[in-house]
Amino acid sequence: MTLYDLVAPGLDTCAEPRYRIAEIREADPLGADALLAALPAMNRDADIPALTVALRALVPDLDRVSEWCVIEALAAMRDLGMLLGSLKRHGVQPVAAVPEVLPVLEELARRTDMVPRDTVHHYTTWNPLGSRQRMYTGEEMEAHLQDAVRMVFPSLVAALRTCTDLAGLEPYDPGFALALDRTAQHVQSMVDAIDFTVDNVSPGFFARVLRPYFEEIDVAGRDYLGPAAAQVPLWLVDLTVWQCDRPHPAYDAFLAESVAYSLPAWRAFHAVHKGGTSAVSKLSAALSWETVHRMPPELAAAAVSLARVLRILKTFRARHLGIARKAYSDDIRLYDQGSGGAPVALLRSVLDLTRDNETLVRRSLERPRTPAA
């Protein structure tokens, strides 16, 4: 049993093929196991000719690609992706070096309804465990960072469901606080993941060894970001909790780019809810209506539950900012921007926004009121 099974039993039986994690991990449609086991050595030696030959050897015929199911197509993109990021790390644009990979990337993107390169989900959740695990470096710290991201995928899938419930409820409904409490349980995995990262991945290793593998690559004239943790869709939770009606240019721009790297159902969730009313706004409106009259118990429960979700988001972001600041400090960083295309300053802004919303909700609970009769 893996950590994943403990967090989300049953996800593997979902109709959505992108959630059938065990099957995707198991799949090896390119027969890449042996070749990718040698990848850390090629990267250590910066052996560009070997990496180029390896990518060329893995590129399948388009006829085969068009017969693959989504599960096989995701696994193939995962394996090609390891070589795309490796070549770029050594200064080579992979599609320019191996042009025959382009139609394959485009067909895999079409079949999976995702971007034409690997994402963080390919690199972590859909990556096999044990001896078949795909890694750029083979270092233990790389495996730990992959594990940290693996820990959160099932919880975010579960949070998507509870946030969908939340979006359809009003604060007076007892289900509103319940949806928030369930969301809080799921989001706690983000805190556990960042604590695990802080304990097991040094900022120096991330900055100087791993970060270069997450550089963007050019696919048909467009840059696509590497499979970095910044693509972990915490925005799925932000959206309905506080973000959809609180514009912030920098975070909005980051999200506009990040959404493209997520799964089709998550992009659909974003499209449906981005113009909606957040839980914070719904609660604020309900509380202002009640100001002089009473404080119904459902509303008090909703406020407590909402503040709890925001506090957990804030805790993740504060700890995450701590490690990001170290990894991007002047003395060790190789890049100014994060691998998700944004600076560390963005993390500070998003933390501030999360904290402001939490404060707003907490203050609303502290305002003197006449208790309900």
Ligand code: HEM
């Ligand atoms: C050494 C470890 C890490 C470093 C140095 C780091 C650094 C960063 C940086 C600089 C950003 C800004 C966007 C960008 O990259 O362009 C970012 C965003 C983000 N990272 Fe990380 N990160 C690390 C690990 C993680 C892990 C383990 C997770 C989740 C399990 C994670 C989740 C996120 C999320 C969700 C964002 C989007 C901003 C937000 O929602 O607050 N990161 N990270």
